[in-house]
Amino acid sequence: MPPARRLFTAVVNPSAGGSAAAASLVPLARALREAGAEILVEYSRGLEHAGVLAAGAAKRGHVVLGVGGDGLVGRVGGALAGTGALFGIVPAGRGNDFARQLGVPSDPAALARLLLEGEPREVDAVEANGVPVLGSVYAGVDAVANDNANRTRVLRGSAAYYVGALRAVLAWRPAAYRVTVDGEVLERRGYTVVAANSGYYGFGRRIAPDARVDDGLLDVVIIKDAPRPLFFAVMRELEDGSHVRRPQVEVLRGREVRIELAAPGRTLPYGADGELPGTLPVTARIMPGALRVLAP
Structure with missing residues (x-):
């Protein structure tokens, strides 16, 4: 009791x-x-x-x-x-x-x-470059959109994110990523890499619809290079998580994920829990059952 x-x-x-x-x-x-x-x-x-x-x-x-x-x-x-x-x-x-x-x-x-x-429920947390966070760690057009939304003084909530995302996508150049998941190295070009503990980010978007906060794993979602019209379709599908069925979206799972740029000469921010702690590289490690939270 x-x-x-x-x-x-x-x-x-x-x-x-x-x-x-x-x-x-x-x-x-x-x-x-x-x-x-x-x-x-x-x-x-x-x-x-x-x-x-x-x-x-x-x-x-x-x-x-x-x-x-x-x-x-x-x-x-x-x-x-x-x-x-x-x-x-x-x-x-x-x-x-x-x-x-x-x-x-x-x-x-x-x-x-x-x-x-x-009753307390034990859920996972994430260590991102040594700092515990809760939801997800992401690096790409979403982090740039996050930065744009945070700088907005006129708009609030989802409207600020939509406008920030539009600005970020229109100016985006595909990034060359090196993603290491539990020691396996992948080279990818695209829009973003997300290491998700929670399934939601960016004001209710279901970036990782199968993610669970108590399974001791990160869902790694990679949105690969695609024409802008197709990417806008992917953004719309984030509302219900159906984007993961597209061949341009790759989903993996692991306990430790390192996200870095594969080529020199570019800097990208990474986001965590709606904030922008720094720039790539970032290493995200799952912290199984690290938090006792009062939740349904």
């Missing part, structure tokens, strides 16, 4: 979703307190600070709530990976892809019941 009384610390990104994170916490906090739980609220000054706050709350024995989008949730969950601490997700950002993969409800009453009564 779950404990009768849980202590919570909510780590909030005040800027997520145009300040929606702080607003979305109010009814949830009220429901938790009315049920007799104690909840403290910590506002982060940035992602690094969010990780520090999460680690401190975990040491105090609190259930740590990540309140925001995938970047904040990934940083908070990453800070808890391997610690045994309990993690809860309050989806309050633009994408909420990891929460979507886990089936975490957005309704405050349903989410409060889950956080108060739910």
Whole structure:
């Protein structure tokens, strides 16, 4: 049986979703307190600070709530990976892809019941160049689109990503990749390589429809070189995951994936949980069962 009384610390990104994170916490906090739980609220000054706050709350024995989008949730969950601490997700950002993969409800009453009564579920995390993340690591036109969307000040949510993706695709030159999956080296030209723990990325797109967060494996999705009209068709098929049936899309599985450029003279960013930590190369390693999360 779950404990009768849980202590919570909510780590909030005040800027997520145009300040929606702080607003979305109010009814949830009220429901938790009315049920007799104690909840403290910590506002982060940035992602690094969010990780520090999460680690401190975990040491105090609190259930740590990540309140925001995938970047904040990934940083908070990453800070808890391997610690045994309990993690809860309050989806309050633009994408909420990891929460979507886990089936975490957005309704405050349903989410409060889950956080108060739910049993912990062990899920995998990913170590990307030594930094724990949750959803996926990707390097290609999607990372460039991610950068474009993050720079957009007028548009929000999926609209920002659509416009950013369009700009990225129109300017894209096929990249020469070297992808190493559990020691097997592949040379590919194309649009992107994704090492996915979660099946969703990019605001609800099912990049890896068969990915599971508890199988100890990464789904590696390679979208190979194709004419732009065909690539736009692939982008549309990301809505339901049917793109994986195309011959231009290759899917593999492994525990360790290294993504690098096969030719000199070009730099590409890589993305992780909606953020852009750096440029290629990147090595992603699965961390089996590293996170204890309150999820259906």
